[in-house]
Amino acid sequence: MVFSYGWLQSFFQKKLPKPEKLAEVLTMSFAEIEKVKKEREDFVLDIDVKPSRASDCLSHLGIVREIAAITKLQYKEPLSKFKAVKELKSKNFVSVDIRCQQACPRYTIKIIVDVKVCPSPKWLKHRLKVCGLKPINNIVDIANYAMLETGQPLHAFDFDKIKGRKIIVRKAKKGEEITTFDEKSYCLDQDILIIADAKKPIAIAGIKGGKETGIDKNTKTVVLESANFNQGIIRKGSRKLNLKTDAATRFEQGIDPNLTEFAINRACYLIQKISKGKIAHGLADIYPKKALPKRIRLDLDYVERLLGIKIPEREIKSILEKLRFKLKTQNLKLLDVEIPTFRLDISLQEDLIEEIARIYGYEKIKPVFPIVSLIPFKRNLEIFWEGRAKDILEQARFSEVYNYSFISKGDAKNFGGKINKLIEIENPSSIEHRYLRPSLIPNLLKNIQKNQKLYFETFKTHRVLKSETFKTLRILKSKEIKIFELGKIFQAPKLEKRTLSGVMTGDAFYQVKGVIDLLLSKLGISNIQYCEHRTVERGLKSCWWQPPKCAEIKINGEQIGFLGEVSFRVLSDLKIELKTIVFDIDFEKLVRFCSEEKTYQPISRYPSAIRDIAVLVPKRIKVNEVLNKINAVKGQRGLIKDVDLFDVYEGRNIPNNKKNFAFHIIYQAENKTLSSKEIDDAHQKIVKALEERKGWEVRK
């Protein structure tokens, strides 16, 4: 809210600090001043009053009390004494009927007769304008002025336009309508509190006044209303009508009901002074349950314990008194504090301690390290393995991305996910972010789409330099896009799960498979299997993949994820022009298998020997079958250290329906140097074993 520096100054006899200085002082002890702006001879302070202080500080008087407490300057309460005309009684003009007590704790009315409605004096107009309000006429302006000064919204009705001399505070009936003074019509219903006369609504209570009963230049008699409305009801009404006003803002944060009287008197004082009206005697005041001040017992030891600093008792008392708290010393260490009713935010000792500390100055509290028992931190394994996995992928030259946790409906469809498995946002900020992501992959592919031009740019520049083909290749390779993300995915109804996914461009199935091997083995996991991904069972999901380049990743037979090439359909939908391989791992499952254990394998002191073997097999045979056959032999003899596939060939010089696998077989024993006869024998056993299979042929 904006405040006038000149207005604030008018409460003090002594000069206030300069506007900038005052802003700083208030920022450090009360609330942030967002801006100080010069406005003709005045300055405007834009103060970010927090909801906790809205009840008393959306008013100049509230800020004045703060300034007085912080700067220790004396201020004067604004004048509110006027002369009433004894013969006229406010009560005799209209009858007030409160139909819902709970919605309207207090309703106060004052009658002013023989008013002269005309433009306000210059000084008043100026103050309203500085605070962002438009001057209308002296009566309305004074009501607004009193609100800006005291925080209590007021409303003025033209007495002669109120039908049946009746004011009723009630809920609106469905279908009732009102046109407010700014010519806008609102349809009302039973959630909206209104002020009505004998016939119809004349104001939306606490929010805005109606046009028909408004003050105009012919108004002679004014009904001035100063009421207190329930904050929840005003909040609800203001939302429902989508109508935010200065009055509604104040009521919905809660206001002290004791304020109505002071505010109405202050307004009457000004009306008498400015528009020469005659003020009727007494108030029509319906206030069945008076708000009484709370009392809090403050333990001075606790003040010291919570703040970590000893503030002299004298100082504590002086601060509280400056803030208008009333004190009674109970004994040496206890203070009984009476809370003025305008401080709706204070209800606990801690609230008082905040008051003391902020005025005393937070900067005076010196840092002190806590003295506590030496409890070591608990290791969080989930976070530890997350860090490890990220480091390994970084070493494997992947770059990490963070994507939003949202996807659009289009993305969801693209990836064949079932919409009913998705969690939808009730109030999305854009259609791009309508669902929580059910997988990390859609956003990762979008990253590829966005970054692929980087790849093509390099490709183009280097193709020009034909002589440097080798270099081009090398650079291209380094420009492969390899990215990963470790984050949460979401599934209806209420599941969230940590997942690790990565994407690599190029014809890179085996490279990605190698990365998975590396990742898992570095996380201490052995016994990894890759199984054919049964796309048929997966139903819709199958259209993601380009069969047969997809596999399930299993540890000890339990599926933890999959890898595969993304289908051309998905890629072309996303306008990705590069082949793309994806992996996706359930990180929570994975963590259960991770282990830091490692055992050193003694290095044999005896030399190793390498023999190659090439085997021609029917095309449908998988390398695994051949390896299994070789390994079965190894089991018998214990001489084979390793078997290493180094070539797969089909095509020229080989029968149509066959392919050729070539392996290095490394022979080594733990306890002796192998003779060439021993090696030859072992090798022959392998050859024999392989040739046992029909259609397999070892090439010699």
Place this chain on the structure above:
Amino acid sequence: MTGVCAQSFIMNKENKENKENKENKEFDITVPGNKIALGHLHPLTQTKKRVEEIFQTMGFSIVEGPDMETEWYNFDALNIPKNHPARDLWDTFYLKNGLLLRTHTSPVQIRYLEKNNLPLRIIVPGNVFRREATNASHEFQLFQIEGLMVDKKISVANLKAIVGEFFRRFFEKDVKFRLKPDYFPFTEPSFDIGISCLVCRERGCPACKGSGWMEVAGAGMVHPNVFKNSGLIPKDWQGWAFGFGLERLTMLKYKINDIRLFRSGDLKFLQQF
């Protein structure tokens, strides 16, 4: 290929005797070094790791909580009742499954206090969501780190010591900081923590809007109702909590000028870290 490589690696006799001198003379050391492709960890991962290390050395455990929360943990338990204007401080994404996306990591305070023995020291890293318009300094998804320390006699002075230590270590500079009054329903008193501007050293510059200070975190003493809502007796315990956006700290550390870069997936950005 193997053959070609082998030849260039292995020194043969000819290399050794005849070419050595000549080659050395012609060798051009000004040819740029080969570009080595590297992987990159996200800048937020790097700063998160640093933050976690600093707090772990001070005995804080790392704890996490769900991104999808109930209204109870995200608001009510944190002393933010329904229909209270204070709820307007957080623009919230609501989900059709009856949950909401947490607007802060503070719900984990309650979750942890409910289930664990006191005293305790924890930090809570995680995603938070605010339904806000985005610009260079606002995002609707952020990474927040929450801190909570509860013991018998934990004070504002203690908060200042730990926070100061953290900033000095994180920025590796003698960063000044200050507390200003602020309002959070779940702490009392509540503070806004500002650090001396890293760009201008308090002289005032565009980065700090001329004030010489930058707001980086919110903090305060745990509100008695938070203890109560966690099933504890408020008068037995004292504690403080703080929360800051990791993006903001990372931006200050690396002088990043647009918060949207973090989730842009742009490799030209990511590969600088």
